[in-house]
Amino acid sequence: xSSSFKRKAPATQPPPLGTRLNVxxxxxxxxxxVPSLDDVLGGGxxxxxILTILTPDRHSNWSELLQRYWIAQxxxxxxxxxxxxxxxxxxxxxxxxxxxxxxEYGDSVKGAASEDEREPGADEEVKIAWRYEGMKKFQTTVRxxxxxxxxxxxxFELTQKIPSGVTESALQSGQLQYLSARSKATxxxxxxILSQIKALIEAQYATVMRLAIPELGGLYWGxxxxxxxxxxxxxxxxxxQSTQFSVLISMPPHLAQDVPAFDSRTVxxxxxxxxxxxxxxxLSFSSFxxxxxxxxxxxxxxxxxxxxxxxxxxxxxxxxxxxxVLRGLSSPxxxxxxxxxxxxxxxCTRKRFVIETLHLDVEGGVSERRxxxxxxxxxxxxxxxSLTSPATKAESAKVAVEAPAPAYDEATSPVTTTKPKKARxxxxxxxxxxxxxxx
Amino acid sequence: MSTTLxxxxxxxxxxxxxxxxxxxxxxxxxxxxxITDDLVSPSDFLLHGAVNMFFKEHKTGRVVVVSSLxxxxxxxxxxxxxxxxxxxxxxxxxxxxDPSRFLGSSPDTQGTLRRLYDEIHQRIPPTADASRSxxxxxxxxxxxxxxxxxxxxxxxxxxxxxxIRHITTSSGTGxxxxxxxxxxxxxxxxxxHLMETCHYHVSVKSLTSGRSGAVSGEASAHSLKASxxxxxxxxxxxxxxxxxxxxLHYRVDASGFKxxxxxxxxxxx
Numbered sequence: 260x261s262s263s264f265k266r267k268a269p270a271t272q273p274p275p276l277g278t279r280l281n282v283x284x285x286x287x288x289x290x291x292x293v294p295s296l297d298d299v300l301g302g303g304x305x306x307x308x309i310l311t312i313l314t315p316d317r318h319s320n321w322s323e324l325l326q327r328y329w330i331a332q333x334x335x336x337x338x339x340x341x342x343x344x345x346x347x348x349x350x351x352x353x354x355x356x357x358x359x360x361x362x363e364y365g366d367s368v369k370g371a372a373s374e375d376e377r378e379p380g381a382d383e384e385v386k387i388a389w390r391y392e393g394m395k396k397f398q399t400t401v402r403x404x405x406x407x408x409x410x411x412x413x414x415f416e417l418t419q420k421i422p423s424g425v426t427e428s429a430l431q432s433g434q435l436q437y438l439s440a441r442s443k444a445t446x447x448x449x450x451x452i453l454s455q456i457k458a459l460i461e462a463q464y465a466t467v468m469r470l471a472i473p474e475l476g477g478l479y480w481g482x483x484x485x486x487x488x489x490x491x492x493x494x495x496x497x498x499x500q501s502t503q504f505s506v507l508i509s510m511p512p513h514l515a516q517d518v519p520a521f522d523s524r525t526v527x528x529x530x531x532x533x534x535x536x537x538x539x540x541x542l543s544f545s546s547f548x549x550x551x552x553x554x555x556x557x558x559x560x561x562x563x564x565x566x567x568x569x570x571x572x573x574x575x576x577x578x579x580x581x582x583x584v585l586r587g588l589s590s591p592x593x594x595x596x597x598x599x600x601x602x603x604x605x606x607c608t609r610k611r612f613v614i615e616t617l618h619l620d621v622e623g624g625v626s627e628r629r630x631x632x633x634x635x636x637x638x639x640x641x642x643x644x645s646l647t648s649p650a651t652k653a654e655s656a657k658v659a660v661e662a663p664a665p666a667y668d669e670a671t672s673p674v675t676t677t678k679p680k681k682a683r684x685x686x687x688x689x690x691x692x693x694x695x696x697x698x
Numbered sequence: 699m700s701t702t703l704x705x706x707x708x709x710x711x712x713x714x715x716x717x718x719x720x721x722x723x724x725x726x727x728x729x730x731x732x733i734t735d736d737l738v739s740p741s742d743f744l745l746h747g748a749v750n751m752f753f754k755e756h757k758t759g760r761v762v763v764v765s766s767l768x769x770x771x772x773x774x775x776x777x778x779x780x781x782x783x784x785x786x787x788x789x790x791x792x793x794x795x796d797p798s799r800f801l802g803s804s805p806d807t808q809g810t811l812r813r814l815y816d817e818i819h820q821r822i823p824p825t826a827d828a829s830r831s832x833x834x835x836x837x838x839x840x841x842x843x844x845x846x847x848x849x850x851x852x853x854x855x856x857x858x859x860x861x862i863r864h865i866t867t868s869s870g871t872g873x874x875x876x877x878x879x880x881x882x883x884x885x886x887x888x889x890x891h892l893m894e895t896c897h898y899h900v901s902v903k904s905l906t907s908g909r910s911g912a913v914s915g916e917a918s919a920h921s922l923k924a925s926x927x928x929x930x931x932x933x934x935x936x937x938x939x940x941x942x943x944x945x946l947h948y949r950v951d952a953s954g955f956k957x958x959x960x961x962x963x964x965x966x967x
Contacts, residue, residue: 283952490801490848493766497798501768517881529880533847535737536878568737573774575743576952580911588911600909 275467275503277336277410278306283578284571289467289505290412292332293325295614297412298401299564299586299603300540301579305572306467308539309496309506313515313531316546316562321605322509323352324612325544326473329507331356331421333469335413340435341459343452343472345479349437352473353426360416360610400615401584416610447481449491456495460502470499470506477511485519485526492537500572508538515543531567541567544605557617560604564614585616703747704900705946705957706938707919709872721936723751724836725874725898728867732896732922733876734889738904739915741876743948743955745838746772748874749792750781756834761786762821764795764814765840778952793821797841801848811845811858824868835871837862842888843878852887859888863895896922901942917957918945 274280278287281302288303291310297303304310314322330353333340342349429435438455440448456470475491476483492508499506513520519530535541546562547553566586569579580588587601604617701723702708708721709729725731735741749761749772763772769787772794776783786792800813822835839862846855859875866873875896877889885893893899899920905913919940940946946957 484850486848486850489844493844493848494798494801497766497796501770527880527882527884529882532737532878532880536740537844571742573771574952575746575775575778575955576950581952588909599907599911 277333277338278467279303279411281305281578281582283581284574286572286574287503289336289338289469290332291325291507292328292330292413292415293612293614294412295400295585296325296328296542298583299542299566299579299614300569301577301582303411304505304507304540305570306503306505307500308570308572309492309499309508309537310540310570311492311534311538311542312507312509313534313541313543314509314546315512315515315543316548317512318548319546319561321544321546321562321607322515323355323473324607326352326471326507326509327356328415328612329469330471331358331415332413334421334425334429334435335359335415336410337434339433339463339466339468340429341438341468341470342435343438343456343470344474346437346439348473348479349439352471353435354421354423356421356426357415357417358419358421358425360414360419400613414611417607417612418610447483447487449480449487453491453494453498457498460498460504464502466503468502468504470504472506472508474511475508476514482522485521485530488514489533489537492534496537496539510534535568538568539572540570543567556619557604560606560615560617562605563617564603564605566600566603585614587616701751703744703751704917704919704940706940707898707900708936708938709898710936722872723755724748725872726834727870727872728863729898730863730866730873730875730896732892732899733874733902734879734899735876735902736879736904738909739902740878741900741902742775743950744900744902745840745874745876746775746779747955748836748838749783750776750779752834752836753781753783753786753791758791759834759836760791760793760821761836761838762793762795762818763838763840764797764818765838766796766798766844767840768796769794779954797845811854815858815861818862819865822865822869822871824865825870835869837866837871837873839873839875842875842892846886846888855888856891859891859895893922898922898937901945903945905947912949913947914950914955916945916947916960918942 274287278289279302280286281288283301284305287306288300289306290297290303291300300310312322312325314320330340330342334356335358342352344352426435438452438459440451440455442448442451459468474480476488495506498504514530517531518528519526531541531543543565544562545565547557547560548562566579569577569583571577579586582589585601585603587599602617603614605612605614607613703723708723709725709731711720711722711726733741733744745763745765749763752759752761765772769783772792773783773787783792787794795814795817797810797814800810800817818837822837842855842859845858846852849855862873865871875892877892879889880886899922900917901920902915902917904915917940919938921937921939945960947960948955948957
């Protein structure tokens, strides 16, 4: 006999704007604006968490770029955004944000070979050996989501700047706000900022809010001590963890190192470990800017990504271990060896910032057979603006290598050709070319 | 879930006796267990394991946890490990103290630690006969290293540890203290004092080969000076130490953790 009892299905409320439920931890998360960074974090940044970004290179400003992505994502998703710091600097940060690509709602699935690095003749059908025809193309990063009907993650382009009308309307509607210390006291404004954040939480407890704190411990914060900064982060975490506020903290380069440089005194090593334990997530973006050797070893990248800690809100194991494709911790492994974590690098192309798995080239420096000269590395003075443009053949690697006797003196070069030389086929091994060991 | 936090790691029971059956899986009677870890291999699983194990072992008991992580986190993780903390929290058997609530505007943490000590003392009152305490009690202190990092005066944390040792000894409460190791060349004063004060030490370290998806880290167990110097009558002869050279590997996943010998999958991987 059929029962008249009907089970009432629990009403599933849609997640708040710009958020989604993590499949591993069942915690709401939001996007950082960079799909590959979302993947590294295990899907996104959990609500009620603190993510700390460290960029130790003094000659670049990757932390500002990531802050801008994070803020732009919040504005585009319709979430509340609050920027903490000196008001004019905060306004300048927001005004410099990137914005949506014109073709956002089109097919944004490009794959690993981006539009900047399309090989010549790529449109022609490539002949592949039959045994490899069924294999997927080698992927070094994650694809952007094809669907744009949800508001979780948008495709931003670095060539697009946020329209001034968008920031003005966001300010007027209260979606965007700036938070700064009101008093002109000489002491660092940590306590005042914390009390303002506490008031903001009490006023907008149920709202999804992004709290951006750029350059924590920098000039705006005055004469800071390591204890004061750590105490600030500790108290802030206690405030936001039960709320829907998410915080992105970045530090100035001199405080983004394991032995930070404080004016007051020297500090022991372990600074990054302390920040990692006090934050829910902590990542370093170590640029190659001041290391020509690394730049020549990895010409396609701008730096390393180190994951010191991945968020693990309401779970014992960070979802990143299970879900991150880039980190590769969940990849199948042999029965004796564990799956090691992939090396990660980042690069900034003309249109986007992306994190990829880092691989060494084939010994000899050439990764594949080419009929054109390879794209060579250039040591840039200002790494921030170093965008790898489409292969310009005029650019060439200029790495100063001091040798006892110059191997090749252009002034006495007997090569003064009158007729154009045919471009040499470049393969992995060159028998006639100059080798590293030629003296 | 296993019957001990770390395989073969047992503690003298409050009732005394030297046989293995009279040993306890958790510290009791004023014994202090120090757990050190690092950022790559945090020991959250041991803290949650200790709380879960306590409630499974003792139908009536009390656990006080000093941690800045909120109750929702503790409940969610315990649930995944097979224990619901909600009824224990509702009855007052599980209580969470957040040190950040006691932090005042002054950067000096002395006042903070005094208030925190008072709160703990209120919940773990001394008993007439600590060795025969009727209600088993466990104190878990998670944020001791953070309190040292934010403190301008390292002696305040040392005094706090000393005071905690006194009240837990007089109340017969077992203590689990977690300390986060940093890459600092010399051990901080609080860690040095903990190594002198605590009876047992479990060291959780990351693998030298870096992060792995199959092995989360390695753990070793040691007896400390407080236990060794307790004298021939009180010295714990039943403790099975596991030196660093014989450290066990462990793997943590969402539903629990498992230990296995080095170089063996042990049915885990």
